[in-house]
Amino acid sequence: MATSQGNDSDMDCSDNEDCYDDYNDYYNDDNSDGEQLDMSKTDPEYFDYKCLSEEEVERLLNETVESLSNRLFISPSLAKVLLHSHEWNSNEVICKYKENPQQTLIAAKIDPPTPSKSIIVTSTYLSCPVCITTLNIDKFIKLNCTHMFCKDCWTTHFEVQIAQGISTAISCMAKDCVVLAPEDFVLKHLQHKTSIREKYQHFTFRDYVKSHPELRFCPGPNCSVIICSREIKAKRVVCDKCNTGFCFKCGCDYHAPTDCQVIKKWLTKCADDSETANYISAHTKDCPKCHICIEKNGGCNHMQCSNCKHDFCWMCLGDWKSHGSEYYECSRYRENPNIAHESAHAQAREALKKYLHYYERWENHSKSLKLEEQTLEKLRTRINKKVMSGLGTWIDWQYLFTAANLLAKCRYTLQYTYPFAYYMDTGPRKELFEYQQAQLEAEIENLSWKVERAETTDRGDLENQMDIAEKRRTTLLKDFLDV
Amino acid sequence: MANIAAQRIKREFKEVIKSEEVAKCAIKLELVDDNYTELRGEIAGPPDTAYEGGNFLLEIKVPETYPFNPPKVRFMTRIWHPNISSVTGAICLDILKDQWAAAMTLRTVLLSLQALLSAAEPDDPQDAVVARQYKENLEMFKLTARHWTNVYAGGPNVNPECDEKIKRLIDMGIEEHQARVALSSYNWDLERATEQLFS
Numbered sequence: 001m002a003t004s005q006g007n008d009s010d011m012d013c014s015d016n017e018d019c020y021d022d023y024n025d026y027y028n029d030d031n032s033d034g035e036q037l038d039m040s041k042t043d044p045e046y047f048d049y050k051c052l053s054e055e056e057v058e059r060l061l062n063e064t065v066e067s068l069s070n071r072l073f074i075s076p077s078l079a080k081v082l083l084h085s086h087e088w089n090s091n092e093v094i095c096k097y098k099e100n101p102q103q104t105l106i107a108a109k110i111d112p113p114t115p116s117k118s119i120i121v122t123s124t125y126l127s128c129p130v131c132i133t134t135l136n137i138d139k140f141i142k143l144n145c146t147h148m149f150c151k152d153c154w155t156t157h158f159e160v161q162i163a164q165g166i167s168t169a170i171s172c173m174a175k176d177c178v179v180l181a182p183e184d185f186v187l188k189h190l191q192h193k194t195s196i197r198e199k200y201q202h203f204t205f206r207d208y209v210k211s212h213p214e215l216r217f218c219p220g221p222n223c224s225v226i227i228c229s230r231e232i233k234a235k236r237v238v239c240d241k242c243n244t245g246f247c248f249k250c251g252c253d254y255h256a257p258t259d260c261q262v263i264k265k266w267l268t269k270c271a272d273d274s275e276t277a278n279y280i281s282a283h284t285k286d287c288p289k290c291h292i293c294i295e296k297n298g299g300c301n302h303m304q305c306s307n308c309k310h311d312f313c314w315m316c317l318g319d320w321k322s323h324g325s326e327y328y329e330c331s332r333y334r335e336n337p338n339i340a341h342e343s344a345h346a347q348a349r350e351a352l353k354k355y356l357h358y359y360e361r362w363e364n365h366s367k368s369l370k371l372e373e374q375t376l377e378k379l380r381t382r383i384n385k386k387v388m389s390g391l392g393t394w395i396d397w398q399y400l401f402t403a404a405n406l407l408a409k410c411r412y413t414l415q416y417t418y419p420f421a422y423y424m425d426t427g428p429r430k431e432l433f434e435y436q437q438a439q440l441e442a443e444i445e446n447l448s449w450k451v452e453r454a455e456t457t458d459r460g461d462l463e464n465q466m467d468i469a470e471k472r473r474t475t476l477l478k479d480f481l482d483v
Numbered sequence: 484m485a486n487i488a489a490q491r492i493k494r495e496f497k498e499v500i501k502s503e504e505v506a507k508c509a510i511k512l513e514l515v516d517d518n519y520t521e522l523r524g525e526i527a528g529p530p531d532t533a534y535e536g537g538n539f540l541l542e543i544k545v546p547e548t549y550p551f552n553p554p555k556v557r558f559m560t561r562i563w564h565p566n567i568s569s570v571t572g573a574i575c576l577d578i579l580k581d582q583w584a585a586a587m588t589l590r591t592v593l594l595s596l597q598a599l600l601s602a603a604e605p606d607d608p609q610d611a612v613v614a615r616q617y618k619e620n621l622e623m624f625k626l627t628a629r630h631w632t633n634v635y636a637g638g639p640n641v642n643p644e645c646d647e648k649i650k651r652l653i654d655m656g657i658e659e660h661q662a663r664v665a666l667s668s669y670n671w672d673l674e675r676a677t678e679q680l681f682s
């Protein structure tokens with residue numbers, strides 16, 4: 001793994017270890033390698049990452065910049081431009097630069113595409129093409145291209161660009177010139193403008209983090225934490241400051257077992273078809289037996305009619321008894337096997353029916369999650385009362401909260417199994433998936449039923465159910481989470 | 484800053500007036516007020532395009548931060564073009580947005596707009612309806628653009644068939660421009676245009 005620093009002829013672009021030296025400090029301080037390996041084997045969602053502050057990330061980036069600048073004998077400012085244009089991959093920069101420095105500088109827009117002819121300036125006065133003022137030549141400056149502008153115009157140019165949020169992409173003022181202004185050049189022209197300098201540095205930092213594949217800003221509101229991981233995988237990360245969880249790869253809500261592209265496709269589809277699916281948002285349905293109107297006010301989909309005590313499933317309105325068995329098929333969509341021979345109109349109707357089946361379940365579990373959050377709040381109040389009146393301590397009742405949190409985690413995964421199933425090709429793999437999904441769903445509803453009646457349920461019984469549900473969830477993820 | 488803007492516009496105005504394009508009547512520039520914050524541009528439709536023979540008026544507003552920011556330009560003459568809104572005259576052109584450079588001038592802008600009339604970029608549309616027609620039915624697009632040039636920009640190519648269809652809609656109580664937009668949007672299919680107007 002160690003790269004010999006002195007022997008450049010042996011440089012290998014594929015060897016990425018070199019530039020990770022900085023990171024190792026951040027990773028190795030509390031986890032031994034053996035422990036990590038173990039975790040990733042038993043927990044399909046295990047992911048190694050760190051929550052860093054802006055200062056820590058700044059230090060991290062500066063170390064990378066400094067080591068590159070020492071390695072290639074270039075200024076830190078130039079090193080930053082090169083790193084930024086190569087997704088902060090030091091080794092790639094080093095390889096390219098050693099192979100062809102000119103081409104590397106052109107590609108990074110430091111040098112113009114065609115070498116600039118050195119212009120021989122004969123007079124001591126020049127007219128600035130931007131402000132059309134004639135000034136002494138020493139008032140002029142240029143980037144690595146031939147385009148001379150007066151210093152005041154450069155300053156104004158930078159002020160205007162920074163005010164619009166542009167920083168690493170500020171270029172020369174000439175027509176069709178792509179040469180970029182590196183950090184030291186910009187800062188030199190903003191010497192006495194503290195607030196603009198700060199803004200500029202804030203924006204460049206933001207650009208650097210965004211171009212760095214191993215760094216992600218926490219999407220939580222007003223949170224400045226940056227999550228850092230060496231592996232770029234679609235796994236869950238949770239900010240240790242604001243508790244926001246998201247997918248490290250795409251930055252959106254975590255979506256296992258569905259992958260980033262599929263969930264994007266699904267969410268776009270849902271947004272496009274929102275009107276068609278609107279009728280689903282009903283909160284009331286009629287009891288299939290006595291037809292009294294039942295309102296859903298908990299997350300559990302195992303309903304019991306308040307009037308006739310009939311147990312039924314909120315999703316399919318089927319008898320709940322059939323749901324507990326091996327034949328639990330509420331989650332599966334049964335496709336019409338002869339659909340290929342039907343008319344285009346019938347196929348379109350079938351497609352909509354299929355979509356609605358998955359959408360309905362996706363939406364329903366999302367709602368259940370919210371309702372179960374309310375259940376948890378109510379539970380908190382009730383337990384508070386119990387503790388106040390001397391019925392045990394908070395520690396005694398802790399297991400109930402653990403159960404509620406586990407329920408939320410399981411239902412969350414269950415929700416995201418629906419887009420996964422929707423886009424799956426029919427076949428034995430889909431059958432296996434839907435079998436496991438049905439099993440998971442059944443255990444989650446059992447758990448939900450027990451959590452809603454937590455205080456009267458036997459603790460051992462509840463903990464047993466928790467264990468079963470979580471095992472089902474992990475099994476499904478182990479078999480289908482493909483990252 | 485505002486001082487630079489005025490100085491520059493003064494200079495650029497002279498530059499355009501003296502330019503060979505003005506001599507050839509391809510572009511024109513006029514001042515609207517005395518403080519150089521608003522101008523009126525004019526470009527001739529390029530030869531061998533649907534816009535040939537037409538003259539297109541432009542509203543040019545000079546921001547205080549000019550030339551560090553681009554001028555704000557809009558077509559005042561109605562035009563049928565994928566990169567120009569048929570409703571507002573707003574333009575989608577890179578040099579009027581992020582590709583602007585402080586060393587560019589109003590002359591550059593006018594010539595670039597003229598070039599845009601010769602070479603549309605339907606993949607970066609301002610007007611989705613026009614862009615779709617351009618990509619799916621180029622002949623229909625040319626016919627429509629020529630008709631608009633005739634009606635709004637003084638172009639020479641009269642199309643009696645278009646005029647006749649518009650007249651039919653006017654007889655049904657539709658306002659003329661509204662009728663033209665509906666027919667243009669539906670490839671001059673009178674039935675579909677009527678349906679859309681009365682739905």
Ligand SMILES: [Zn+2]
Pocket residue numbers: 128129130131132133149150151152153154
């Ligand atoms: Zn100047």
Ligand SMILES: [Zn+2]
Pocket residue numbers: 143145146147172173174177178179
């Ligand atoms: Zn330049």
Ligand SMILES: [Zn+2]
Pocket residue numbers: 218219220223224225239240241242243244
């Ligand atoms: Zn956060």
Ligand SMILES: [Zn+2]
Pocket residue numbers: 234247248249250251252255259260
């Ligand atoms: Zn993702």
Ligand SMILES: [Zn+2]
Pocket residue numbers: 287288289290291292305306307308309310
């Ligand atoms: Zn009932």
Ligand SMILES: [Zn+2]
Pocket residue numbers: 313314315316317318323330331
């Ligand atoms: Zn069911």
